[in-house]
Amino acid sequence: MREGLQEIVMPQLAESLVSATIERWLKQPGDRIDMYEPICEINTDKVNAELPSTVTGKLVKILAGEGETVDVGAPICLVETASAGAPAESAPDSGDAAQPQARQAAASDGDEGAAPMSGRYSPAVQRLAAEHGVNLAEVRGTGLGGRITRKDVLNYIESGRASGKPADSRSADPARQPVRSSGLHLSEEPKLPAIEVEAAAPGSGEYFIDVSPLRHTIATRMRQSVTEIPHAWTMIEADVTNLVALRNKLKDEFMKREGINLTYLAFFLKAVINAIKDYPIMNSVWAVDKIIVKRDINISLAVGTEDGVWTPVIKNADQKNIAGLAREIDDLARKTREGRLSLSDMQGGTFTVNNTGSFGSILSQPIINYPQAALITFESIVKKPVVIGDMIAIRSMVNLCLSLDHRILDGVICGRFLQRVKENLESYSIETTTLY
Amino acid sequence: MAVMHYIDAIRLAMEEEMTRDEDVFVLGEDVGYKGGVFTTTKGLLEKFGPERVLDTPLAESVIAGAAIGAAMYGLKPIAEMQYADFIFPATNQIISEAAKIRYRSASDWTCPVVIRAPIGGGVFGGLYHSQSVESVFFGTPGLKIVAPYTAYDAKGLLKAAVRDPDPVLYFEHKKCYRLVSGEVPEDDYIVPIGKANVLREGDDITVIGYSLPLHFAMQAAEDLEAEGISSHILDLRTLQPLDKEAILEAVRRTGKVLIVHEDNKTGGVGAEVAAIIAEELLYELDAPIMRLCGPDVPAMPIHAPGEKHFMLNREKLRDAMRQLALY
Incomplete structure (x- = not known):
């Protein structure tokens, strides 16, 4: 037991008791008190009693005056304990009550700078400190033995005291260390870009965003694609009224069975994959003196995140049924959001599908995912008046936009391909379509 | 929506599944005329008849073995072990047959069997009516293991287990039956x-x-809320396969983790959870991973102070959670 102030708390005098009233103090500040010596009289609706001290020492301060009603477990006075042999517990049956004391002791340890744990940092604390440029010597620890907890560091960062530090280490002087324009980073860890406001140049109306490795990759690939590939674009409209009805009928049961969403994208992928099977040239690469047609249909799926776009790959997509595709989509989308895509998830794509409808687009002119031959988008499904025969009907319509490498593909073949996708989509129906 | 006990949710799940699918049937000791020693199968015999509610001899290897065979031939048996303590004679059937059939036959055969067993103590059951047997089966790939805590999950997980194409061990806590x-x-x-x-x-x-x-x-989280400590609580629900993502997400939230189970500490499910965290999240940890489990003693004692010492309770949880919060 270390020297210092000890609280004496209101004990639990009877089982159902929640509070008691102090009748009279028998000791006054400055008085010396021994263990078990009565220090005050208390009364409750059940008992009146003298309260024995749980420590030996000098009464320093009375926290609850005469006539005051105090909750069980709340402190009533402070006692300065002198000897190292004084008992630790303030009350024999107060595991709960003793704890705030422990917490206070920990905190005051920090104040004194004699905290045994203040120099022991957990991995979480070290990582946070490094990321935010926090000097841990400036952080006050509230954990056991004055230990700096993760929360202490987070609070410290939030209080703004750490804000100047990371700038110091990375781009403190914009004149000497300008933000890279090439975006070339050698770092292998794609961290979120640090957005730094130029504090050094008052009145400046700009700020710089560091180019992340992901941004850099996207930029390079996009530029390569538009530079090398002569793009052409075409669009077709499909009637997916039956598909909407089909999905509405199946989706709840599917959710129960599989635990994942049955998305339109799964049906669309299947329609595209089957069309590629009929027109394998869509699944090819330009190799200057030849065209390489890929036998495996590996679909790259464009998945957007807050800070970029990824194209994870569904391998051997032609061997999967609609349920299998829905599962793959769910899996890849989740991995993307969680930043857990592996290299193998990203490789081997032969044709790209982009679900632009998911963010409300109705028409896009996408850039081909280099070095593939084409990319198709699935736009928003919109209800529209449509002429069928000589009647006007309300139908669910969707636009499909195709970007093509004009070195490999021409209008006729792409038109046929799109017609096949359209036929596939329009032939989905409750009567004939199976998910498995 | 009805408020019901955990045990009633289990019974309702079986009743609904038997109504939905004629291939579902129950078998076990005293599940028929007696309606189960805990009344878990009460009323099923009257409703579905003796061909779908089978009273079996006192021979767990037969209960499991017959259920596994029926499952391989396309039925959907729910086999009951009267107490999890009695599952051991059936262990060979479960681990060496049920768990391996799909693998051994390259998916030509499957085994959609559900084996229910009441685990745990706190009902003064002593050595042979209180055991937690999760860790015995936990390391066996090919088995799915669920252990619900809420009444909602008790029903939903049992129904999922019945519909699952592979063997599922369903561990219900007998103390939860009417407590939860x-x-x-x-x-x-x-x-x-x-x-x-x-x-x-x-x-x-x-x-x-x-x-x-x-x-x-x-309960302890409620108590600690008053002390200003806020607790994030994750119910694993399924032990095999573990929901790794959810575990990591929950730990990432605070950096301080306490793993609790009644099964004893050494070699328990918590050891695997702790290993997953240690493998994946070292740099997120702000405190040593803590475990609060049953003690490493051979069995539940058959005297009240001993059982109290063995079982977890509100106070033990509160103390451990507070200790971790203060670290």
């Missing part, structure tokens, strides 16, 4: 196998567990 109750929809739903569930959100500490101890963790 909650809202249970009277319509058809399942709780997917392999998904954990956040019972309570908080920022200071994370508690991960399954089955009865979560009841105490929830």
Whole structure:
């Protein structure tokens, strides 16, 4: 037991008791008190009693005056304990009550700078400190033995005291260390870009965003694609009224069975994959003196995140049924959001599908995912008046936009391909379509 | 939505599944005329007849073996072990046959059997009516293991288990039967196998567990809220396969984790959870991973102070959670 102030708390005098009233103090500040010596009289609706001290020492301060009603477990006075042999517990049956004391002791340890744990940092604390440029010597620890907890560091960062530090280490002087324009980073860890406001140049109306490795990759690939590939674009409209009805009928049961969403994208992928099977040239690469047609249909799926776009790959997509595709989509989308895509998830794509409808687009002119031959988008499904025969009907319509490498593909073949996708989509129906 | 006890949710799940699918049947000791020693199968015999509610001899290897065989031929048996303690004679059937059939036959054969067994103590059952047997089966790939804590999950997980194409061990805590109750929809739903569930959100500490101890963790979290400590509580629900994502997400939230279960500490499910965290999240940890489990003694003592010492309770959870929060 270390020297210092000890609280004496209101004990639990009877089982159902929640509070008691102090009748009279028998000791006054400055008085010396021994263990078990009565220090005050208390009364409750059940008992009146003298309260024995749980420590030996000098009464320093009375926290609850005469006539005051105090909750069980709340402190009533402070006692300065002198000897190292004084008992630790303030009350024999107060595991709960003793704890705030422990917490206070920990905190005051920090104040004194004699905290045994203040120099022991957990991995979480070290990582946070490094990321935010926090000097841990400036952080006050509230954990056991004055230990700096993760929360202490987070609070410290939030209080703004750490804000100047990371700038110091990375781009403190914009004149000497300008933000890279090439975006070339050698770092292998794609961290979120640090957005730094130029504090050094008052009145400046700009700020710089560091180019992340992901941004850099996207930029390079996009530029390569538009530079090398002569793009052409075409669009077709499909009637997916039956598909909407089909999905509405199946989706709840599917959710129960599989635990994942049955998305339109799964049906669309299947329609595209089957069309590629009929027109394998869509699944090819330009190799200057030849065209390489890929036998495996590996679909790259464009998945957007807050800070970029990824194209994870569904391998051997032609061997999967609609349920299998829905599962793959769910899996890849989740991995993307969680930043857990592996290299193998990203490789081997032969044709790209982009679900632009998911963010409300109705028409896009996408850039081909280099070095593939084409990319198709699935736009928003919109209800529209449509002429069928000589009647006007309300139908669910969707636009499909195709970007093509004009070195490999021409209008006729792409038109046929799109017609096949359209036929596939329009032939989905409750009567004939199976998910498995 | 009706509020019902955990045990009633289990019974309702079986009744609904038997109504839905004629291939579903139950078998076990005293499940028929007696309606189960805990009344879990009460009324099923009257409703579905003796061909679908089978009273078996006192021979667990037969109960499991017959169920596994029936499952391989396309039926959907729910086999009951009267107490989890009695599952051991059936262990060979479960581990060496049920778990391996799909693998051994390259998916030509499957085994959609459900084996229910009441685990755990706290009912003064002593050595042979209180055991937690999860760790015996936990390391066997090919088995799915679920252990619900809420009444909602008790129904939803049992229905999912019946519909699952592979063997599922369903460990229900006998102390939860009438201690735990909650809202249970009277319509058809399942709780997917392999998904954990956040019972309570908080920022200071994370508690991960399954089955009865979560009841105490929830109570302790209430107590600690008053002390300014906020607890994040994750119910694993499925032990095999573990929901790794959910575990990591829950730990990432606070950096301080306490793993609780009634099964003894050494070699328990918590050891695997702790290993996953240690493998994946070293740099997120703000405190040593803590475990609060049953003691490493051979069995539940058959005297009241001994049982009290063995079982987890609100106070033990509160002390451990507070200790972690203060670290």
